[in-house]
Amino acid sequence: MTFEDPISQPESPQVSLSLFGHGLDLESTLSSGQAFSWKRSDDGRWRGWIDRRPCLVWSQGDALRVVGSGITREVVTHYFGLDLPVREIFASFPNDPWLEKARAFAPGLRLLRQEPWETLCNFICSSLKQIVQIEQINHELRRAFGDKVWPGLHSFPDASRLALATETKLRACRLGFRARHLFVAARQVASSEVSLDRIATLPTDEAREQLMRIQGVGEKVANCILLFAYGRNEAFPIDVWVERVLRRLYFHGNQRVKHERLVSFAETHFGPYRGYAQQFLFHWIRKDPKALPPEKPAVPRTRKKTTTKPDAGTPEEP
């Protein structure tokens, strides 16, 4: 960071919030696949954006410190969910040894409430991409279409800006087949065919319906947006990793268990804050190489008339 950096200007507001009783950990929170534009600098501080404001974030003792133009306590509190009753949330979790292991792996992992439009774009771009590639795409979109706030610091382009782009220029940002989706989505949002502001006022099921009218947004992506932008902790996105961990740990690896069964299992098993549980499981299964126990050897199919009774969803013992 140099002295010219707008983030470190003396007049940039600084806020310091107590994390007592909350326990937020920036490392696991910002690298858990919900946000894609945070970068950690050498001194352990994080550069990124909160509600379209560039800022610098770090933790110091029991305090969370943020510096950036236009930053207020309210904005930071909302973004990091410091107003949420985390103790109550965790108390609502089921007595589940796997979820306990996942929580123990990253106790300070917290859900963010990010800006809906950028979150929508990030997850339209997420399909069949690895997290590092989504970060790369986010960076390319900023550099190609955003406003230059400072050299090397570009805002994320709003919907009307992307709606004026061309699909070819979007493809240059390594978007592949997602370029068309993002282009159509930008026009749908810019024209208010779908209102991201109105979605915030709707019940979760109706909000999900509206989101799924957007090109490139299916059930999974819609749930990610509900969970990571709109703070709907009951949204439970099931990607390939979560599908894997649910099937392996709660259905004995039974490949015949259908996706819809996993959906309804998650709804009833993990409680009203199941989206939170989902993020612990996702982060754990991806980052801990020995998270999953070895698969049992495949049992050869007997030629018995299998009255296939799928497992009732009782967790295996870890």
Place this chain on the structure above:
DNA sequence: ACCCAGGACTGAT
């Protein structure tokens, strides 16, 4: 070379 990645969409049964 091969398989996989925080899937969605289309068209055929």
Place this chain on the structure above:
DNA sequence: ATCAGTCATGGG
């Protein structure tokens, strides 16, 4: 209603 094929691109 379910189901396979297809869609680009880069990491390991």
